[in-house]
Amino acid sequence: MHPGVPMVTVLALMALMMPLFSGAVDIRQLRQLAARHNVTCVLVFGDSSVDPGNNNRLPTTMKGNFPPYGKDFFDRHPTGRFSNGRLATDFIAEALGYTKIIPAFLDPNLKPADLLHGVSFASAASGYDDLTANLSQVLPVSKQIEYLKHYKLHLSRLVGGNKAQNIVKNAIFCFEYGHQ
Ligand SMILES: *[C@@H]1O[C@H](CO)[C@@H](O)[C@H](O)[C@H]1NC(C)=O
Numbered sequence: 755m756h757p758g759v760p761m762v763t764v765l766a767l768m769a770l771m772m773p774l775f776s777g778a779v780d781i782r783q784l785r786q787l788a789a790r791h792n793v794t795c796v797l798v799f800g801d802s803s804v805d806p807g808n809n810n811r812l813p814t815t816m817k818g819n820f821p822p823y824g825k826d827f828f829d830r831h832p833t834g835r836f837s838n839g840r841l842a843t844d845f846i847a848e849a850l851g852y853t854k855i856i857p858a859f860l861d862p863n864l865k866p867a868d869l870l871h872g873v874s875f876a877s878a879a880s881g882y883d884d885l886t887a888n889l890s891q892v893l894p895v896s897k898q899i900e901y902l903k904h905y906k907l908h909l910s911r912l913v914g915g916n917k918a919q920n921i922v923k924n925a926i927f928c929f930e931y932g933h934q
């Protein structure tokens with residue numbers, strides 16, 4: 755993995771995002787910083803804390819696509835997020851001005867334009883080791899990274915190889931394993 759955005763930038767962005775939930779974040783400052791560092795999109799890896807519905811497409815019982823999940827989501831729609839509303843990564847994408855939600859890479863309704871703003875490869879009940887994920891038939895980190903390669907291919911077809919490379923190189927990579 756080669757996050758092109760320097761660690762310092764990521765840390766600075768994270769620091770600016772901290773007060774996001776208290777509503778105290780300076781969105782303008784955050785966006786200026788992201789623009790200055792050519793940040794392109796958000797790519798997410800992890801577990802249920804950031805899975806927007808990849809597990810819906812997997813033969814696992816670890817799903818969050820039924821009520822009361824999503825009761826505070828747009829249209830009260832259960833999406834697969836293990837949350838009543840949006841996930842932290844959705845708010846990050848919104849703060850950066852990209853999109854209101856980061857969709858699941860495995861979502862069959864994923865639109866080409868969604869690839870430009872970022873997607874999530876996260877899978878609820880996943881862990882760093884393949885065994886944890888295997889037990890519940892979800893995506894281990896290794897598989898999530900394999901899907902990143904698929905993502906790059908789709909993106910290349912959409913915008914061309916050079917632009918795709920630039921987008922991935924300047925993406926913010928979020929790794930979130932919160933529920934282990
Ligand atoms: C952002 O992109 C511009 C134009 O390509 C480049 O000159 C600049 O060095 C880049 N900034 C960073 C921090 O990579």
Ligand SMILES: *[C@@H]1O[C@H](CO)[C@@H](O)[C@H](O)[C@H]1NC(C)=O
Pocket residue numbers: 884888
């Ligand atoms: C999970 O374990 C089974 C049994 O050991 C194996 O056949 C299968 O390939 C593994 N699946 C993954 C996704 O690693």
